[in-house]
Amino acid sequence: MPDMTTNQNVQIRSAFPKCVRIDSKPHLFCPGCGHPEVLKALGFAIDELGLQAKTAFGIDIGCSLLAWDYFNMDTVETHHGRTIPTMVGFKRANPDAVAIAYVGDGGAYAIGLSHLMNAAVRDEKIFVIVVNNAVYAMTGGQEAPTTLPGMKVSTAPSGADEHYMKAPEMIRNVNPTAFVARGITSVQPALKMLMKDALKFYLDGKGFVFVEVLSQCPLNWKTMDKPQETFDFLEKTLAKAYPVKRY
Amino acid sequence: MAEKKFLMGNEALGRAARAAGAKAFYGYPITPSSEIMHFWAGEFTTEQGKKDGLVFLQAEDEIAAGFMLVGGVLAGLRSFTASAGPGHVLLQDAFSMAEAMRLPVVAYLMQRGGPSTSTVIYSQSEVNLACFGGNGNGFRVVYSPSTIQDLYDYGIKVFNTAWKHRFPTFLLGDGYLAKTMAEVELYTPAERGIAMVEPEAYLLEKNRKRPLAEIVPSPELEVREDGGVQYDCLRNCLNFEEETAAVNAEIMAAYAKAAPEILEWENYGPTDAKTLIVAHGIVAAAAQAAVDQSGGQARLFRPITLQPFPLEELRKAAKGATKIIVAESALNQLARFVKDALYGVTSAPLIEYGRPSMGILPEEIVGLITAK
Ligand SMILES: Cc1ncc(C[n+]2csc(CCOP(=O)(O)OP(=O)(O)O)c2C)c(N)n1
Numbered sequence: 001m002p003d004m005t006t007n008q009n010v011q012i013r014s015a016f017p018k019c020v021r022i023d024s025k026p027h028l029f030c031p032g033c034g035h036p037e038v039l040k041a042l043g044f045a046i047d048e049l050g051l052q053a054k055t056a057f058g059i060d061i062g063c064s065l066l067a068w069d070y071f072n073m074d075t076v077e078t079h080h081g082r083t084i085p086t087m088v089g090f091k092r093a094n095p096d097a098v099a100i101a102y103v104g105d106g107g108a109y110a111i112g113l114s115h116l117m118n119a120a121v122r123d124e125k126i127f128v129i130v131v132n133n134a135v136y137a138m139t140g141g142q143e144a145p146t147t148l149p150g151m152k153v154s155t156a157p158s159g160a161d162e163h164y165m166k167a168p169e170m171i172r173n174v175n176p177t178a179f180v181a182r183g184i185t186s187v188q189p190a191l192k193m194l195m196k197d198a199l200k201f202y203l204d205g206k207g208f209v210f211v212e213v214l215s216q217c218p219l220n221w222k223t224m225d226k227p228q229e230t231f232d233f234l235e236k237t238l239a240k241a242y243p244v245k246r247y
Numbered sequence: 248m249a250e251k252k253f254l255m256g257n258e259a260l261g262r263a264a265r266a267a268g269a270k271a272f273y274g275y276p277i278t279p280s281s282e283i284m285h286f287w288a289g290e291f292t293t294e295q296g297k298k299d300g301l302v303f304l305q306a307e308d309e310i311a312a313g314f315m316l317v318g319g320v321l322a323g324l325r326s327f328t329a330s331a332g333p334g335h336v337l338l339q340d341a342f343s344m345a346e347a348m349r350l351p352v353v354a355y356l357m358q359r360g361g362p363s364t365s366t367v368i369y370s371q372s373e374v375n376l377a378c379f380g381g382n383g384n385g386f387r388v389v390y391s392p393s394t395i396q397d398l399y400d401y402g403i404k405v406f407n408t409a410w411k412h413r414f415p416t417f418l419l420g421d422g423y424l425a426k427t428m429a430e431v432e433l434y435t436p437a438e439r440g441i442a443m444v445e446p447e448a449y450l451l452e453k454n455r456k457r458p459l460a461e462i463v464p465s466p467e468l469e470v471r472e473d474g475g476v477q478y479d480c481l482r483n484c485l486n487f488e489e490e491t492a493a494v495n496a497e498i499m500a501a502y503a504k505a506a507p508e509i510l511e512w513e514n515y516g517p518t519d520a521k522t523l524i525v526a527h528g529i530v531a532a533a534a535q536a537a538v539d540q541s542g543g544q545a546r547l548f549r550p551i552t553l554q555p556f557p558l559e560e561l562r563k564a565a566k567g568a569t570k571i572i573v574a575e576s577a578l579n580q581l582a583r584f585v586k587d588a589l590y591g592v593t594s595a596p597l598i599e600y601g602r603p604s605m606g607i608l609p610e611e612i613v614g615l616i617t618a619k
């Protein structure tokens with residue numbers, strides 16, 4: 001075993017991106033939550049592109065709000081569903097900024113859908129990340145626009161209806177040139193690459209950038225003590241309804 | 248150079264924002280405020296507007312416009328919106344965030360009839376909303392202009408009040424002022440010796456002179472350094488009641504400190520007149536005419552800032568009055584402030600003349616003055 005403290009040849013690769021705020025860890029999310037996985041992938045991409053000091057990180061109300069001091073980055077928490085217009089206004093006023101809106105699927109696809117679609121149509125130069133955990137997590141696991149048919153949630157105790165929303169597909173429809181993709185937390189290297197490509201597209205000023213990430217919510221999926229079930233649901237059920245791909 | 252022009256109220260406001268060095272407008276059309284937006288859209292497309300780096304965006308609704316406005320302020324631009332009635336209702340979502348985080352959003356609110364969609368000319372029915380909208384405690388500044396010249400003067404002033412004191416700041420006009428044409432003296436702030444307070448960004452500010460810790464309530468702010476760069480994290484969702492109490496206490500202290508400097512009011516008419524009229528905005532203009540016609544019987548107290556309200560000055564004005572008339576194009580919106588101020592201070596009868604979303608003529612007020 002090499003001496004980690006003195007041996008100069010041993011490089012310890014941090015589990016965290018450089019831009020995270022280490023003294024705000026352990027983070028505030030539930031153990032096993034997908035949110036920090038999304039944030040980490042984003043953080044590594046920001047590190048690699050050197051964007052820490054240029055980024056304005058807007059976060060929504062929902063479990064996203066737990067990210068308010070996750071990074072050493074200028075961050076603002078807005079209202080539920082209103083992070084997209086806030087960052088649109090910000091970016092218009094500061095065109096040099098890397099303006100990111102980090103939103104849950106309820107914030108983006110229910111209360112804030114009009115903002116999302118209009119920002120996409122207008123090809124706003126912002127980067128929208130939506131964490132799709134198929135529920136309203138922060139408020140107790142109510143039905144979201146992404147809840148799959150038959151899923152038992154607190155506002156659909158006998159199972160959700162057959163309707164659900166595929167946002168990347170919709171956004172591609174209204175904006176043929178935007179960066180549109182869906183990733184998943186369980187494949188970190190690919191998620192990091194996706195974030196990096198999204199940011200590169202953004203830096204090239206090519207237009208609206210939209211990434212949805214399938215993400216686990218063990219608390220509201222009631223799989224807290226069953227990690228296998230968590231990942232089965234994420235990778236087999238969610239990813240089947242919501243293809244992980246670039247559009 | 249100062250010049251006189253015959254202008255519609257809304258255009259006077261557009262020009263005021265331009266003179267104040269405002270940079271960004273985000274809005275959604277609604278009568279009677281839309282010409283402010285039209286004016287800005289015009290400015291935005293001119294060569295000078297481009298050179299000045301103007302920002303203009305017609306949002307998908309007023310909720311979006313309000314949060315875009317928040318975004319513009321966070322980026323450090325003098326930013327504003329204009330709206331009325333149902334649009335003003337939607338803006339309150341963003342205004343409450345601005346109130347919580349001390350973001351100097353500016354809005355020109357041209358009241359229309361209410362409740363609901365209603366009418367578009369006379370109204371003072373958005374006083375409650377402008378002063379106390381949202382789920383907070385009314386920590387905002389509201390000016391009530393009486394004339395089209397006021398629109399221009401206070402249209403400039405709102406930006407300085409907002410950025411100096413860092414409270415949401417509103418000019419509360421109405422449809423009549425918005426749509427009327429009158430001669431306005433236009434000037435630049437510099438010509439009047441008015442120094443414009445320089446804005447600073449809340450996020451990505453490269454040259455910060457005023458630390459955010461002096462402005463944003465402490466539970467909402469985390470400042471850290473990394474690699475010689477300072478990073479600011481802002482929130483409005485809090486974990487403990489004590490934090491919310493602290494936020495309110497800090498905002499209240501800042502508001503109390505700023506209020507004496509912000510408060511504005513006007514006394515008009517013979518100081519020994521026995522009848523005191525209290526009115527604001529366009530109704531105060533009618534009341535002024537009524538005072539002129541009343542042969543020394545009446546005087547006027549006009550709050551220019553409705554929030555903060557010139558409570559002490561109203562109490563002083565009420566001394567010696569044997570009859571107090573509150574006239575407003577609303578029901579018990581101004582009157583509630585007056586009763587609050589005068590409770591236990593005077594025994595003079597209070598006559599409430601509330602005409603919700605109707606114009607009030609000087610003759611009507613003269614009638615009240617002379618009535619036995
Ligand atoms: C205007 C408004 N309505 C409702 C709420 C309550 N609320 C907070 S978070 C949330 C849903 C969060 O779900 P989602 O956006 O999917 O994010 P998640 O918690 O799943 O990450 C709701 C309804 C609120 N904060 N504001």
Ligand code: SF4
Nearest residue numbers: 029030033063137217
């Ligand atoms: S409730 Fe779900 S989404 Fe929210 S922190 Fe816990 S696991 Fe994550």
